[in-house]
Amino acid sequence: MTAELVDAIAEMRDDEAVPLAEKLLETGTRPIDILGACREAMAIVGRRFEEGEYFVPELILAGEMLREISELVKPLLAASSDVAKHGRIVLGTVAGDIHDIGKDIVYFMLDVNGFEVHDLGVDVPVDTFVEKVRELQPQVLALSGFLTLSYDAMKETVEALVQAGIRDTVKVMIGGGTVDEQVREYAGADAFGSDAMAAVTLARQWIGVAA
């Protein structure tokens, strides 16, 4: 039965997927198995996106189906039985920049690959990044920016982590627009990525997760 749910989500049949999840719940499928099916479907969607078969609209629709099904299932899950995540990542578009699509795709790809991702949104002040790194103690901080001015905000964010004495607690990756090795060096980040899959690869390396 969960195979049908995987199929409905992966094939973008949103009118079927949510009712199917409801029916599965009613007929006694464990909530955790429904979430497992979602994750499996999302992995298929992510792979098709990487391979150029699916595009941004499919990612958005898959995300919507996932959200609706999660809302159905989550109240039924005891907090402790939540799916174990690989590691924690804080993500956001840096101060002065409001571009969100690239960041949202990175969020999606990290999430479907099993990381616990905290998205701070766009135009995130330097201090907010510092506060969240202190509070959530992520292994990875992912900074996004499309404008060339965002390179300065990335640099300021990394410097603020140094000032706060927590730079060594977290690996910093940057991405978006034309970031390259020069920008990485300028910003003082640990690595840069040119697409969403690069973010997943880096996170796996740093957190020690097999692909």
Add this chain to the structure above:
Amino acid sequence: MFEVIGEKINGTRKTVGTAVVERDAELIRSLAVRQAEAGASWIDVNAGTRSDREPDDLIWLVETVQAVTEVPLCLDSANPEALKAAIGVTARTPLLNSISGEAWRLESVLPLAAQHGCPVIALALDADGIPTGKDGRLAVISRLIEATREAGLPDSGVYVDPLVMTISTDITSALTALDTIRAIRELFPQVHITSGLSNISFGLPARQTVNRAFLTLAMAAGQDSAILDPLDRELRAAMIATELLLGRDRHCRGYTKAYRAGLLGGAPAAAPAPATATA
């Protein structure tokens, strides 16, 4: 006349970015000449480099492009220091890209425009981001035009960019943009309305198809300029045909001239073949 702002010289594109850093003047000159020949009214220059080196890079771009074309430049940077430096070396009055409702941008770039008599691109966003609907954007645009008038700029020197959002993440993006364009045209008849075309199709395959259809609709709604790739033959053909259909091409002169110049359709018609006798 529809004004094309040629978008090719943008350092956020990999090949151009490398050319800027390595001072590959040949590549930049070629992009400038080809866009000028394709009828661009403005040539956008965006260094795309980090802010500490951007002023020098933008100056280099301006000088490199000016050496081969008289088409005026559109100085494209979010960095007021870079704009200021580049204005100093322009031979013809440039278009400044851009101001917005964000206080720092307005306070740093608008005085430059006023001082040098430059037209400006005005983005419909402010410190709170891009308003989602038409009304929010109009509110920002109205405030911006109040500011440009106060600074002494004529409305005809303002190129309002309603900010076209990506249709792949919001299916109403084009409708919002078109509604906004119509409303701007009605409220401020003298301003120019421009926008980056390619944003609409981000995340989709065969993006040119979407860009072309959108340009046609936007022109019908009152947009009279666009930031686009002038070398895109199909796009240019759509633009020329739309000008014609909107009744702005007297006696279809622009259209037929473009055809004869080989800018649209198949190869320009050769002399009629002699009639052959049939058996």
